[in-house]
Each structure stands twice: as structure tokens, then as C-alpha cells.
Amino acid sequence: xxxxxxxxxxxxxxxxxxxxxxxxxxxxxxxxxxxxxxxxxxxxxxxxxxxxxxxxxxxxxxxxxxxxxxxxxxxxxxxxxxxxxxxxxxxxxxxxxxxxxxxxxxxxxxxxxxxxxxxxxxxxxxxxxxxxxxxxxxxxxxxxxxxxxxxxxxxxxxxxxxxxxxxxxxxxxxxxxxxxxxxxxxxxxxxxxxxxxxxxxxxxxxxxxxxxxxxxxxxxxxxxxxxxxxxxxxxxxxxxxxxxxxxxxxxxxxxxxxxxxxxxxxxxxxxxxxxxxxxxxxxxxxxxxxxxxxxxxxxxxxxxxxxxxxxxxxxxxxxxxxxxxxxxxxxx
Amino acid sequence: xxxxxxxxxxxxxxxxxxxxxxxxxxxxxxxxxxxxxxxxxxxxxxxxxxxxxxxxxxxxxxxxxxxxxxxxxxxxxxxxxxxxxxxxxxxxxxxxxxxxxxxxxxxxxxxxxxxxxxxxxxxxxxxxxxxxxxxxxxxxxxxxxxxxxxxxxxxxxxxxxxxxxxxxxxxxxxxxxxxxxxxxxxxxxxxxxxxxxxxxxxxxxxxxxxxxxxxxxxxxxxxxxxxxxxxxxxxxxxxxxxxxxxxxxxxxxxxxxxxxxxxxxxxxxxxxxxxxxxxxxxxxxxxxxxxxxx
Numbered sequence: 001x002x003x004x005x006x007x008x009x010x011x012x013x014x015x016x017x018x019x020x021x022x023x024x025x026x027x028x029x030x031x032x033x034x035x036x037x038x039x040x041x042x043x044x045x046x047x048x049x050x051x052x053x054x055x056x057x058x059x060x061x062x063x064x065x066x067x068x069x070x071x072x073x074x075x076x077x078x079x080x081x082x083x084x085x086x087x088x089x090x091x092x093x094x095x096x097x098x099x100x101x102x103x104x105x106x107x108x109x110x111x112x113x114x115x116x117x118x119x120x121x122x123x124x125x126x127x128x129x130x131x132x133x134x135x136x137x138x139x140x141x142x143x144x145x146x147x148x149x150x151x152x153x154x155x156x157x158x159x160x161x162x163x164x165x166x167x168x169x170x171x172x173x174x175x176x177x178x179x180x181x182x183x184x185x186x187x188x189x190x191x192x193x194x195x196x197x198x199x200x201x202x203x204x205x206x207x208x209x210x211x212x213x214x215x216x217x218x219x220x221x222x223x224x225x226x227x228x229x230x231x232x233x234x235x236x237x238x239x240x241x242x243x244x245x246x247x248x249x250x251x252x253x254x255x256x257x258x259x260x261x262x263x264x265x266x267x268x269x270x271x272x273x274x275x276x277x278x279x280x281x282x283x284x285x286x287x288x289x290x291x292x293x294x295x296x297x298x299x300x301x302x303x304x305x306x307x308x309x310x311x312x313x314x315x316x317x318x319x320x321x322x323x324x325x326x327x328x329x330x331x332x
Numbered sequence: 333x334x335x336x337x338x339x340x341x342x343x344x345x346x347x348x349x350x351x352x353x354x355x356x357x358x359x360x361x362x363x364x365x366x367x368x369x370x371x372x373x374x375x376x377x378x379x380x381x382x383x384x385x386x387x388x389x390x391x392x393x394x395x396x397x398x399x400x401x402x403x404x405x406x407x408x409x410x411x412x413x414x415x416x417x418x419x420x421x422x423x424x425x426x427x428x429x430x431x432x433x434x435x436x437x438x439x440x441x442x443x444x445x446x447x448x449x450x451x452x453x454x455x456x457x458x459x460x461x462x463x464x465x466x467x468x469x470x471x472x473x474x475x476x477x478x479x480x481x482x483x484x485x486x487x488x489x490x491x492x493x494x495x496x497x498x499x500x501x502x503x504x505x506x507x508x509x510x511x512x513x514x515x516x517x518x519x520x521x522x523x524x525x526x527x528x529x530x531x532x533x534x535x536x537x538x539x540x541x542x543x544x545x546x547x548x549x550x551x552x553x554x555x556x557x558x559x560x561x562x563x564x565x566x567x568x569x570x571x572x573x574x575x576x577x578x579x580x581x582x583x584x585x586x587x588x589x590x591x592x593x594x595x596x597x598x599x600x601x602x603x604x605x606x607x608x609x610x611x612x613x614x615x616x617x618x619x620x621x622x623x624x625x626x
Contacts, residue, residue, distance in 0.1 A: 063454070092448050092527020104518035118536075122527040147434070245484045 005073070006182055006214050007033040007056065010234050012070035014048075014055055014238075016284075017063060023284035025051055027238045028070070031313070033182065036212045038205070038248070040229030042219060048238040049218045053184050057097060058087060074182075077201070091179045092122045098185040098204075102167035106159040112170055113139065113155030115251070116177065142177035143170070146203060165196040170205065176207055183208065186218045201228055204330035222232015222265055226250060231317070234258045236283050237292040240311075244318040256297045291323070299324060348533040354620045361616020364533070366555050367609030375424035382418035390574040408594035410584065416594060420602045427606055430492060430561040431554040436461045436495040437496040442503025443546060447534050449504070450511025462508060466499040473498045474563060481569035488577070495560050505547055544621035552614035555607035561593045562603050578603050 008166065014026035026048050032037050038322050041049050052062045056072055058079060072079040074090060076110075082090065099105040107115060116139035120130070130138070142246040143151035157168055168188060175183050185204060189197030208215045217228055225232050232249050234242040234257065242255040253259050260277035279296035282288055288295050293305040303323050311319040312326055354362055379385045383406075393413030402410045407416035449461035468476070480494035514520060515538065523537045564570035565579025573580055578599045585596025 057525055058522065061516070088527045088529070092528075095525065097522065097525045099518050099522065101518065105522045107519040107523075107537055107540070109543075110536075118523065118528060118532065119526050122529075122532075136463050173524075174522075178526075 004028050004034050005032050005033070006035050006075060007216075008071075008073040009052070009056065009094055010071045010073070012052065012055060012072065013068045014051055014060070014186075015068050016064045017066060021285050025238050025286055026055070026311060027234075027287070027308075029238065030240055031213060031233060033216060035181070038208060038215045038217065038230045040217045040219065040224055040225035040232040041235060042222060042232060043235035044220055044261075044281060047235045049220075049235055050186055051238075052235075053097075053186060053216065053218060055328055057095065057184065058082075059089070061332050082313045092178070094184045095184065096180045098175050098183060098188045100166070102164060102171045103159065103191075105171050107324045108159055111155065111159075112157055112159065112162070112177035112264055115146075116142065116155065116170070116174060117310040120177045123180060132136055137195050138177060139173075143171040145176060146170070147172045147205060148173070164192050165199065167190060168196075168200050172200070172204065172207070174211065176211060179211070180208075180213065180300075182214045182216070184216045184218070186221070188217075188223070197224075204228065222250075234261065237287065238284070239292055240321065241293065242318075242320045242322075243311075246322075248315070248318055252290070252312060252318075255293075256299050256324070257293050291321075351620050355616045358616060358619055360612045361401050363615055364609050364612025364614070367605060368613050370387065371606055372428065373423050374421045376416075378421040378425055378510050382415075382421045383602050384415040384418045385422075387414040387418045388422040398588075400592075401594055408592075409599040410581075410595050411588065414583075416598050419581060420578065420599055423574040423578040423581060423599060423602065424606065426488060426571055426575065427561065427603075430488070430495070431557045431610075433492050434464070434495045434499060434557045434561075435550055435553060437492070438499045439503055439546070439550060442500035443507050443539070443542070445500075446504040446507025447511050447542075449470045449537060450508040450537065451515050451530075451534055453515065461504065465504045465508075466503040468498065469505070471498075474560065475625060477560060477564060477573070478567070478569060481564055486569045486572060488571040488575065491561055491564045492569075494564065494569075495557055499557065503546070503549070504555075506545060507542055510545060514541055516539045546550045548614055548618040548621060551617050552611055555610035558610070559603065559607050578606075 008235040009029055012026050012029040013024075016023040017023055029048070029052055031041075031052065039107075041052070043049050051065075055067060056074075056079065056278075060067075067080060072081075074094060079090065080088070084191045095191070106112075109225040117132075117135050118144070120135045120138045139155065140151045144153060148154055148166060150170050154162075159170075162170065166250065172188075183204075188204065189200045192200065201224060204215065204217075207213070215228075217225065219225060229246050230244065231245050233240050234255065236250075236257045242249070242253070244252075249258065250262070253262050259276070264276050277296055282292055282295065290306050291297070291300075293310050295301040298303065301323060307323075309321045309322050309323050309326075313319055314325055337585070355365075374381060382388070389449055391412070391414050393409075395413065396405070396409050397413040398411050399405050399409045399413075405415050405417070407420065409415055410419075415579035445461050446466075449458045452458050477491075477494040477497045480497055484493065485488040520533060520537050523533050526594060528537070560578030562577070562582070565577045566583045568583065571580055573584070580597035582596050582603070585592070585594075585599065588595050
């Protein structure tokens with residue numbers, strides 16, 4: 001089981017050294033993705049979603065960030081221990097990232113063609129030393145995959161000549177062009193309007209299904225996760241609080257935070273204003289002792305103030321880090 | 333249906349027209365461009381356009397010595413009877429060569445060091461490169477050039493070396509600033525994540541975005557380098573007589589001020605013309621390339 005995992009983050013701890021002290025941002029994060037799986041990662045702004053994924057890709061700015069503990073295993077090898085050469089290889093062959101803002105992710109002074117070529121060249125496919133023609137062919141294929149019309153012509157365009165949706169499609173094409181195993185998508189639709197966002201998500205789902213690529217989708221919109229993910233992690237203040245298959249999570253959310261998140265989704269029918277969760281994300285300088293959610297939790301108990309809950313197994317594949325559901329420990 | 337090739341060339345023509353529009357919006361850039369073109373023309377064809385090409389080097393005609401400006405000698409003659417105007421045209425040659433050689437010596441190392449230091453900001457590479465730069469920048473440029481020149485034999489070539497040694501830190505600084513912001517742009521991070529080589533990241537992703545400020549600085553610097561070169565010649569550490577260098581000519585002529593004012597004033601005006609021309613051209617290029625940083 002352990003060896004089938006494509007990505008396995010064990011007890012990851014990340015601190016940020018800033019003026020006035022140390023921010024304890026990631027406090028023992030556990031996260032797994034198996035081959036071909038689509039995993040959602042939800043949580044409110046500032047809960048550490050992006051920090052986690054940046055740590056995986058080793059693009060956290062250090063300093064101020066400092067990884068104080070844990071392992072990030074990609075196909076069994078610890079990314080945190082890799083030399084920059086090994087890292088380059090792993091990134092090229094194994095991973096790609098789709099950013100929130102496609103405009104910033106494309107170099108403004110090169111044509112789409114030049115950038116697509118680089119993406120193909122440095123991927124697994126590029127290892128076989130493809131000729132320029134072959135690289136171009138793959139670039140065109142990738143653009144066709146993302147349903148962009150007239151790819152040959154598009155290759156000669158500069159990013160500013162494309163619309164936001166087209167740019168995001170190009171970014172996705174760059175990510176899928178090299179048969180990579182894991183795509184990390186950080187709110188891939190947020191900077192686009194709702195209908196384009198929907199198209200982009202459908203496209204991602206279709207492509208990853210077809211190519212059997214794993215995907216980690218970072219978002220703060222539950223609806224997006226529901227549409228795309230097989231399994232969902234809920235994150236709060238640098239901790240994973242609940243993980244469950246998507247269907248199960250939506251029908252039987254257990255952690256008070258997840259329940260609160262669900263209640264905060266505005267409904268189309270029934271009227272009324274959605275209820276938010278009172279309070280705000282804690283100060284990372286002096287995070288609450290015990291369960292980091294307890295100051296905002298209406299069901300907090302004495303133990304929540306003293307001890308940090310571990311993951312408890314409530315059913316197959318459904319773990320929750322809450323003393324209300326204390327039972328069989330998963331050891332994580 | 334228009335063929336793709338025709339479309340591309342039409343696009344290129346439109347780009348050129350747009351660039352020209354942006355450049356020419358400021359009248360002064362056209363003045364600068366014309367000045368630079370004129371100076372370049374005079375320098376390149378000096379033997380053909382100068383009224384007395386033979387006056388450029390050692391030449392003596394005491395009968396016509398120290399003539400004030402007149403139709404035969406529009407800018408007058410110096411104390412040994414050489415035509416000042418001809419000598420100025422030849423002087424442009426040395427000025428331009430000075431600028432071109434110095435900048436081509438200075439730009440590549442400055443840019444590469446700046447790129448590396450900026451990309452590896454916060455590492456020992458950054459420290460070593462940028463602190464060295466700071467040491468060079470700590471000494472006033474002219475003083476540094478004077479010091480270097482006085483150690484070496486004074487001639488045009490050594491003056492170029494001296495100016496080059498004091499000039500590269502500015503490029504290093506400029507590119508350092510650009511690279512250290514660009515390195516955290518998403519497209520650079522994205523290239524890193526694609527597994528791109530460091531070479532690709534430095535010289536394609538980052539350098540391509542530094543091109544406009546670099547070119548703007550080059551055209552602005554042409555004037556300054558020429559000025560520094562002339563200053564070195566003025567104090568006798570650059571080109572040596574009888575080479576018709578503008579700085580040397582001003583130095584010679586200053587001995588005869590104010591009575592024979594033309595000997596110093598016309599070469600001095602020529603220096604002003606070149607420096608001003610390149611500066612105005614630089615401003616125009618900045619408008620055209622849209623580089624705000626320089």
C-alpha cells in the first residue's frame with residue numbers, strides 16, 4: 001500500500017521566521033496521493049494549502065520559510081533530501097503545476113510555441129532527445145488536447161494576444177505535454193470568470209482521466225472539489241482535520257470545521273444567508289495549544305485545549321482529527 | 333485567404349510602425365537620433381567629408397596658424413595651423429570607438445554577473461559578486477579611472493580598459509535588481525517546475541525580460557563613456573597628441589583661452605553634441621521599449 005503512493009507527505013512542519021518571532025504554519029501535515037487519483041485540498045485562505053504544495057515542489061522561499069520536520073516522499077524518494085540535479089529531474093519527469101493566474105505563469109516575451117517547446121523538452125518525453133520537429137509535434141498535440149483551435153497559428157502568438165481562458169488552457173497544455181505523473185493545480189480557475197472556470201475544471205478532469213495523471217486540486221470552493229476530486233482533504237490552520245472520499249464528505253462531514261464549511265456554502269434554493277464560522281484563523285505566532293480549531297469550535301471540550309487530536313478512523317478511507325470521534329487511531 | 337507568411341510580414345510592419353510612433357512622439361528623441369546619425373556619418377566618412385583630412389595627424393602650417401573662424405576654416409585653426417573642423421570629424425571616430433569598445437567589454441560580464449547574483453540572491457554567490465561591485469562603486473568613477481590610467485601607459489587603449497573597469501558594476505547592479513524581482517515571477521517558478529536547466533532560466537526566461545532596460549542604459553551610457561574618455565584625454569591620460577581626440581583638443585586649446593577661444597570651444601561643443609545626442613536617443617529608446625527602470 002505504502003509503496004503505491006505517488007506522493008506521501010509525512011508529518012511535515014514548516015515555520016516562517018519573521019519580525020517578532022516564528023510563525024508555526026504547518027504543524028504536522030500528512031497527505032497522500034496515489035497513482036491516478038484526484039485529490040482535493042480545501043481550506044480557507046491562509047490555512048497552508050499553498051505552503052504545503054510549495055514545499056512539495058521545493059519552491060518555498062527559504063528564508064523566511066524553514067522546514068523543521070517531516071518527509072515528502074515522491075515515489076518513495078524524499079524530495080527534501082534531493083540534490084538540485086535530482087530535483088530538476090523529478091520536476092521535469094514527474095510534476096507540473098498549474099497556477100492561479102495564467103498571465104503571470106507565461107513569460108511575456110516569448111511566443112506560446114517557444115514556451116511549449118521548453119515544456120516538452122524538459123519533460124520525460126524530452127529525455128529521449130527529441131528533434132525540434134518532434135518537440136513541435138508534441139506541443140501541437142498538447143494544444144489540441146486542451147481544445148484550443150488552430151494550434152499551429154497559436155504557437156506564433158504571444159501570451160498577451162490570448163484571453164485568460166486560453167492562457168490557462170496553454171498552461172494546462174504545458175503541464176500535460178510531457179506525460180507527467182502529478183499535476184498540482186492551485187486554484188486554476190479563480191482568476192477566470194465562472195463559466196470559463198467550469199470549462200477549465202472539466203478540461204482538467206477529462207484530461208487527467210484520459211492520461212491517468214494524478215492531480216492535487218487546491219481550492220477554497222467546495223463545489224469545485226465536488227466536481228473534480230475523488231478524495232478530499234480539509235485543512236485548517238496548518239493541520240489536516242478531515243479526509244474522506246468526496247461523496248462521503250458531502251454526505252457525512254464529521255469535523256466541526258468541515259461541518260461549518262459546508263454550512264457556509266450559499267444555497268441556490270431555500271433562501272437565507274449562509275452561516276459563516278465565527279472567529280477567524282488563529283495567529284500563527286502563538287497558535288492555540290491542543291486542537292488549533294478549539295477557540296472557534298462550539299463543541300470544544302476540556303481535552304481539546306490540552307492535547308492535539310490525531311487522525312481517528314471512522315470508516316474506510318474516512319479519517320478525522322477530532323476528539324468527538326475518538327476511536328481507532330491511524331497512527332498519523 | 334491571406335497566406336501565413338504575408339500575415340507575419342504585415343504584423344512585423346505594424347510592429348515597426350508602432351515602435352516608430354512611440355519613439356517619435358517625443359520630438360527630442362528625433363533630434364537625438366539625427367545627431368547620432370550625423371556624428372556617425374561624419375566619423376565613418378571623415379576622410380571624405382573633412383575639408384583637410386591631412387590635418388588629422390601631425391601636420392604643420394605656420395602660415396595659417398591660429399586663424400579665427402573664416403570661410404576657409406569654418407572653425408578656425410589651431411596654433412600649428414591645423415583645421416579644427418577636420419580634426420573634430422576625426423575626433424568623433426575616437427569618441428565612438430571609445431564608446432563602442434568600452435560598452436562591448438563592459439556589458440556582457442556586467443550582465444552575466446548581475447543575472448547570477450540576482451537569481452542566487454541571498455547565497456554566497458550574491459555576496460561575493462555584489463560586495464565586489466560595491467567596492468568598485470565606492471570609489472568615485474573618474475578617480476578610479478585616473479588611478480588605473482596613471483599606472484598604465486597613457487594611450488587610448490589603456491583609457492578604454494580603465495573606463496571599462498569602472499563601468500561594469502553599473503550593469504551588474506541594474507541586472508541584479510531586475511533578476512532578483514524576476515526570479516520570483518510565476519513564469520520563472522513555472523520554468524523551474526518544468527525541470528528547466530539553470531542556463532535556460534537565466535539566459536532565456538530572465539534575460540529576455542531584461543533586454544529593454546539594458547539597451548536603454550547602453551544608449552544612455554554611450555554619451556557618458558565618451559565624456560569620461562574625453563575627461564581622461566583632457567588630463568593627459570587618454571589619447572596622446574597628435575591623435576585628434578576631442579578631449580585632447582580641448583586640453584590643448586584651453587591654454588589659449590580666451591583670446592583664441594575657438595581652439596577649445598569647438599571641440600568642447602562637439603563633445604556636448606555627441607553626449608546630448610546619445611542621451612536624447614536613449615530617452616527615445618526608453619519610451620519605445622517601455623522600460624521604466626533606467
